[in-house]
Amino acid sequence: MKIYDLGKVTVGLVIFFLVFTFPLYYNMGKATPPPEPNIQTEAIAAMSEPVCVENTEYMRANHMKLLNEWRTSVVRNSNRAYPAFTGVRYEMSLSNTCMECHSNKEKFCDSCHNYAGVSPYCWECHLQPKEMK
Amino acid sequence: MLEKALKGSERYWGWLAVLSFFIAIGFGAYLYQYFQGLGVTGMSRDVSWGIYISQLTYLVGVAASGVMLVLPYYLHNYKEFGKITILGEFMAVAAVFTCMMFVLVDLGQPSRLLNLFLYPTPNSILFWDAIVLNVYMLLNIVVGWTVLQSERKSMPPPKWVKPLIYLSIPWAFSIHTVTAFLYSGLAGRHFWLTAIMAPRFLASAFCAGPAILLLIVFILRRLTGFDPGQKAIRALAKIITYAMITNLFFLSLELFTAFYSNIPGHKHTFIYLFAGLEGHYALVPVMWASVLLGIFSLILLIPPRFRNNEKILIIALMALVLSTWLEKGMGLVVAGFIPNMLDHVTEYYPSVYELAITVGIYSLGIFILTVLFKIALEVKKEAAS
Amino acid sequence: MDSTRRSFLKILGVTAAGLTVRPSVEALAMGVKPKGAAPFDNALTAKRWAMAVDVGKFTGETRKAAIEACNKAHNIPHYENHLHEIKWIWEEGYKHTFPGQENEHLPAEIAREPFLVLCNQCVNPPCVRVCPTQATFQRPDGIVMMDYHRCIGCRFCMAGCPYGSRSFNWFDPRQQASLKDAEGNFSPPNPEFPSRTKGVVEKCNFCAERLAKGQMPACVEACKNNELIFGDLDDHESEVSKALRKHFTIRRKPELGTQPQIYYII
Numbered sequence: 183m184k185i186y187d188l189g190k191v192t193v194g195l196v197i198f199f200l201v202f203t204f205p206l207y208y209n210m211g212k213a214t215p216p217p218e219p220n221i222q223t224e225a226i227a228a229m230s231e232p233v234c235v236e237n238t239e240y241m242r243a244n245h246m247k248l249l250n251e252w253r254t255s256v257v258r259n260s261n262r263a264y265p266a267f268t269g270v271r272y273e274m275s276l277s278n279t280c281m282e283c284h285s286n287k288e289k290f291c292d293s294c295h296n297y298a299g300v301s302p303y304c305w306e307c308h309l310q311p312k313e314m315k
Numbered sequence: 316m317l318e319k320a321l322k323g324s325e326r327y328w329g330w331l332a333v334l335s336f337f338i339a340i341g342f343g344a345y346l347y348q349y350f351q352g353l354g355v356t357g358m359s360r361d362v363s364w365g366i367y368i369s370q371l372t373y374l375v376g377v378a379a380s381g382v383m384l385v386l387p388y389y390l391h392n393y394k395e396f397g398k399i400t401i402l403g404e405f406m407a408v409a410a411v412f413t414c415m416m417f418v419l420v421d422l423g424q425p426s427r428l429l430n431l432f433l434y435p436t437p438n439s440i441l442f443w444d445a446i447v448l449n450v451y452m453l454l455n456i457v458v459g460w461t462v463l464q465s466e467r468k469s470m471p472p473p474k475w476v477k478p479l480i481y482l483s484i485p486w487a488f489s490i491h492t493v494t495a496f497l498y499s500g501l502a503g504r505h506f507w508l509t510a511i512m513a514p515r516f517l518a519s520a521f522c523a524g525p526a527i528l529l530l531i532v533f534i535l536r537r538l539t540g541f542d543p544g545q546k547a548i549r550a551l552a553k554i555i556t557y558a559m560i561t562n563l564f565f566l567s568l569e570l571f572t573a574f575y576s577n578i579p580g581h582k583h584t585f586i587y588l589f590a591g592l593e594g595h596y597a598l599v600p601v602m603w604a605s606v607l608l609g610i611f612s613l614i615l616l617i618p619p620r621f622r623n624n625e626k627i628l629i630i631a632l633m634a635l636v637l638s639t640w641l642e643k644g645m646g647l648v649v650a651g652f653i654p655n656m657l658d659h660v661t662e663y664y665p666s667v668y669e670l671a672i673t674v675g676i677y678s679l680g681i682f683i684l685t686v687l688f689k690i691a692l693e694v695k696k697e698a699a700s
Numbered sequence: 701m702d703s704t705r706r707s708f709l710k711i712l713g714v715t716a717a718g719l720t721v722r723p724s725v726e727a728l729a730m731g732v733k734p735k736g737a738a739p740f741d742n743a744l745t746a747k748r749w750a751m752a753v754d755v756g757k758f759t760g761e762t763r764k765a766a767i768e769a770c771n772k773a774h775n776i777p778h779y780e781n782h783l784h785e786i787k788w789i790w791e792e793g794y795k796h797t798f799p800g801q802e803n804e805h806l807p808a809e810i811a812r813e814p815f816l817v818l819c820n821q822c823v824n825p826p827c828v829r830v831c832p833t834q835a836t837f838q839r840p841d842g843i844v845m846m847d848y849h850r851c852i853g854c855r856f857c858m859a860g861c862p863y864g865s866r867s868f869n870w871f872d873p874r875q876q877a878s879l880k881d882a883e884g885n886f887s888p889p890n891p892e893f894p895s896r897t898k899g900v901v902e903k904c905n906f907c908a909e910r911l912a913k914g915q916m917p918a919c920v921e922a923c924k925n926n927e928l929i930f931g932d933l934d935d936h937e938s939e940v941s942k943a944l945r946k947h948f949t950i951r952r953k954p955e956l957g958t959q960p961q962i963y964y965i966i
Binding site: 351352353354358359360361363364418421422423424425427428430431433434436438439440441442445497498500501502503504579580651652655656657658659661 | 782783784785787792795796797799800817826829830831832833834835850851852853854855856858859860861862863864867868869870871872897898899900901953956957958
């Protein structure tokens with residue numbers, strides 16, 4: 183078997199390999215510590231027992247799905263009240279309910295989102311709370 | 316067969332380089348539009364579609380016109396078109412692709428384009444337009460490519476391709492009909508609300524598309540020595556002539572209905588186009604130029620001794636293409652918004668960015684067309700030798 | 701050997717199809733409402749919302765108050781260039797509100813005083829018919845809503861609306877001076893309502909977000925003298941039904957069959 187242009191093919195493969203593995207050696211030795219979303223806000227501190235609309239494990243894994251369902255429910259089905267697992271009914275609103283407690287967007291939302299490299303575009307329309315300085 | 320596109324003269328590569336330059340400029344302008352918003356175009360709350368959607372409309376016609384070669388060749392076994400039918404099919408591919416690019420740059424949220432298919436909505440004509448355009452492009456790629464490949468191997472085309480060819484014929488009519496429905500089904504836009512919108516589109520398509528193809532064939536003949544034969548050229552010129560007569564006839568029908576019925580809403584846009592409305596005249600020169608060029612082209616096309624003289628034919632075709640472009644690619648879409656739904660007149664002038672993007676997309680389309688034609692002609696040359 | 705390869709390819713094809721179909725089915729199933737979600741108890745509900753505009757009661761000031769209330773409630777930016785305007789409710793002269801109905805010798809106040817125009821919340825909305833993604837849709841109570849998350853910005857609805865009631869975000873509304881504070885930060889008049897993003901279409905939503913909390917639409921609330929009468933047309937005893945029985949009303953372009961739900965008491 184004869185490979186044509188072996189030299190050029192090899193150079194091409196080497197370049198491809200280098201580009202493809204770029205993230206690996208670029209980030210070598212630069213381990214980022216896992217984020218710790220911060221829930222130290224006035225509103226949460228004022229609660230006798232901090233509770234969200236669902237329990238922490240559920241929220242951590244599924245908040246994006248929940249928000250997506252909320253969005254459909256509010257905009258398209260006009261159902262705007264959500265019964266939390268505690269039985270309390272909340273307005274299904276990112277800006278007006280979620281961010282009421284989690285008013286520290288930078289330390290709460292962004293810390294994980296930046297770590298995971300996701301940039302949800304919620305904030306192009308929905309209001310961010312004024313960060314507490 | 317793709318390798319045929321990779322070997323060419325300096326002139327071939329130079330031409331592709333020139334096109335790439337305009338594509339790059341267009342892409343740069345698009346990036347600016349993408350980040351700033353569509354406000355950098357000349358479009359407005361009142362004239363919410365502009366030159367992009369106009370080009371979509373015009374190019375759907377160019378794409379559909381491939382059928383004017385396919386139909387005589389395959390249905391009536393008109394052998395004279397044997398050499399150029401593939402060009403018609405490949406032009407259709409490039410034209411549909413260009414159409415889709417124009418839709419894409421017109422979207423406010425292009426990243427959500429797939430919502431069209433994620434939430435399929437059969438009551439929207441735009442949904443059907445997306446389907447018919449995509450399928451038409453696919454049909455022409457498959458048919459053109461397969462037939463060309465068989466020609467290269469000096470074999471008859473495979474049997475399975477025949478039904479696809481027959482399907483592509485009504486499909487060509489469907490793409491322009493559905494595109495006309497985008498406009499002709501809108502309550503309150505009197506200028507567009509006309510049952511002959513689809514026939515008008517087809518008439519202008521069947522003259523403009525083959526005219527463009529014929530002009531390209533003349534250029535190719537000079538550059539590459541490709542000759543489709545005098546009979547094919549004359550037959551196509553005849554088709555173009557009849558279609559152009561129909562096109563202008565249909566336009567005059569619109570004028571009759573609007574002015575004889577004397578319904579203000581039906582007249583306003585025509586008055587705006589031909590005489591100006593409330594001190595606004597932007598499209599008046601465009602429309603008169605279109606009509607006069609159209610009549611001029613017919614004067615040159617109808618008498619056989621003019622039409623059969625290639626020098627005169629070329630002038631006639633250029634006048635015809637310009638005439639139809641001014642009418643479909645400039646007048647028709649924009650004028651439908653004037654006056655607006657509240658009887659105000661807001662005019663539209665495309666911005667520099669918009670024009671740069673438009674030129675860029677056309678360059679991309681011509682790039683694809685060049686490559687496809689190069690492949691087709693090389694294969695034909697090889698098969699003939 | 702060839703046949704085994706063929707059957708292998710077939711299985712491969714079917715698997716690939718399955719892998720693509722399943723996520724799409726799941727995506728479609730996402731419309732299922734979260735369990736237990738419901739409207740608030742105090743939400744204002746109706747079978748068919750409608751509004752009567754008592755033209756004669758309006759003054760320049762009340763019209764302005766209604767427009768201002770809406771602009772504030774919905775964070776509507778102001779554009780200097782009229783080409784890029786966003787308008788949910790605004791003023792138009794008689795001949796622009798009712799084109800083709802300009803009788804000679806109109807009463808002076810009709811010829812002179814502007815009318816308030818807004819989305820007609822049509823019973824047969826052409827915008828909904830033409831939207832390719834159902835980003836604009838009709839609720840069971842008649843409100844024609846926009847789902848800004850889904851809109852691709854094709855502007856077919858703007859071509860389709862016979863009333864010019866739709867606006868497109870030609871630029872990012874947040875970059876407009878009218879929605880910024882002195883330091884240049886985005887600072888909307890109503891922090892509870894989102895802004896829009898560039899590239900989507902918007903229009904009057906009959907204050908769906910206020911109705912859901914038991915409040916009347918912002919423009920209605922701003923008109924203290926019942927200039928705007930809002931209610932359920934399906935309810936015989938509602939104020940708006942009574943108003944329509946009592947007064948002769950006209951609607952914009954009724955000949956198009958859209959059935960506008962904004963009635964003008966002349």
